[in-house]
Amino acid sequence: MRRFTASPGAQKRAEIMKDYSPAELDTLALHAGGKPDPATGARATPIYQTASYCFPDSDYAAALFNMERPGHVYSRLSNPTTAVLEERIAALEGGVGAIATASGQAALQLAIMTIMDAGAHIVASSALYGGSHNLLAYTLPRFGITTTFIDPRDEDAVRAAIRPETRLIFGETVGNPGLDVLNIPRISAIAHENGIPLLVDSTFTTPYLIKPFELGADLVMHSATKFLSGHGIVIGGLLVDGGRFDWDASGKFPQLSEPYKGFHNLVFTEEFGPAAFISRARKEGLRDFGACQSPTSAFYIMQGMETLGVRMEKHISNTRAVVEFLNGHDAVAGVAHPDLESHPDHVLAQELFPKGTSAVFTFEIKGGREAGISFVNALNLFSHLANVGDAKSLVIHPASTTHFRMDEAALAAAGIGEGTIRLSVGLEDPKDLIADLKAGLRAAEKTAGGAGK
């Protein structure tokens, strides 16, 4: 045990809540981890496009390999450019450290593989990104890791789904695409009562809208392709360790609390204290599975992250204008956004997301599938594609694309209907966005009218 006298994590969190940070988000987004380049004085973080690094002498080399010195050996394990991005997201989230991965999916896989063996079990929200659902429902069972999907609003169902072999609870800060708000304080309390951590995917929300570690989450993952970058030009993921979960006290994670043969019987909790998880994820997961992020990708992601605060503010204000326009429009059957009182998580969202919930949301178009297709086809500014969180506004029809592998029941559980349209509201002038949506809705009304409604 790290603490000889265990102090209950929940109590500790209640006491701390607002974590210490040396600066506010806008400042950290520009500066955290990014000193002027020590070699050249370059103010921008340079792209260190190199696979490997020279050792000054053989003892220094041995020291790097044996974790006696910090430094870089091979860019699969760490890279000076990627390290700045990792430190920056850890700073923004208030975590002890982070790892940049090849994609958001790689971040999820790295989190799971670091703390789970065959036979382990996950309890996951049913409102997940389709890619995450595929990994948990179809791929991981091939490796002996199974998942029970639950409605995260149903706390009894969460408790009932936890088994002796459960090692993780996983959900999205706001579910894709219905924006079910994950009650992080309540769900993390259930997780901790059972000695297991809570991993949340904060891709939609970013640290601008929510700081999951301050609410009780233990691990945070992102697809950095989305709002963190904002430009839609790069694929990348991030995994952040909050450093508060007590792996020793849990007793369920020998990967971290028992000797690891893959590194001379190193016990990660003994040698790395609060950084046990992220240290093993790097020393094992990056080393062996190898889904590292390229330094050029990290550079692109950082270019976006520098403006995270100003972009998110505009994403949210534009979304409010669009939601207001759609809500109550004759061609719209309903809008699912927590800003609206009609959303089942409206009250919880006000509490957990004081700055706003999400610039991605869905609405139901009247006239079903055909009207939906007409709507999407009639749009000009909104790009029809499979992504979210771009500075440009995006639209998609989930039932036929991102969620097409899910059967009807799973679709319904995820809050998706035949006529559901998902928007990702970008940074254009809201007047132009609304004009574009008006044209789309006119086309949809025509189709629905032609079909006799």
Add this chain to the structure above:
Amino acid sequence: MKLTINNEQVYLYTNNKEIDPSKPSVMFIHGAGFDHSVWTLFARHFSRHNWNVLAIDLPGHGRSSGATLTSIEAMSEWVVDILNHFKLEQVALVGHSMGSLITLETASKIKARASKVVLIGSIAPMPVSEPILDATANKPGAAHAMLTSFGFSKQNLMGGNPNPGMWMVSDSMRRYEDEIQAALDLDMRACNAYRNGLEAAAEITAPSLMIHGDADRLTPLRATKTLQSTLNEARISVVPGAGHSLMVEDPNHVLDQLKEHLL
């Protein structure tokens, strides 16, 4: 390694090795509110070079049980108990912050048994301000934030961790949160109350090395002069741009200096 001394469980990190009195030995003594794991990199290095490494958890810290000791003198007596337990005739002592005061006190007591002395982020006396003492006693969250904030140079508070991907600010916060609240408070009071530092320093015969950040905001560099001039044969290595948390802020500098002084 776990052992029982005076009916209490004692933990020390030895890199999974038994202590062999025929080998050279180095003991690492952590600062207030911390534990052995601040020394992991350095202990691993000396272990690979065939030294006994003893990175202790003081009573009531990390994995050692027992009541937190309330004075530097009592902590030093406890350290001597550990050295006696392993029958170590010669040992290099490396201490950080509060651990450096324990190092001074211990080296003066064990005299020739101390082969070398290393004081990291050390001044003597080591007064602790009233606002910090008030916070450690009454407002632990605020105390952790103050000690973290002042524990790094202003430049390093914004990161640039030589350990890739690690954010030292939150790591420091978690380490303070992990400790028993009373331990941090008692440690701070022990530092503040210790008056014997310069007398102890004057009695030390072992060659001493001080390592100090030029941007240290808890124990300012200018305050090291008295201690350095009191010590016999003391060299100081100044770490540019670094604050008080040298093992995190510039571990390569610290290791290079330890190697030069001890190996």
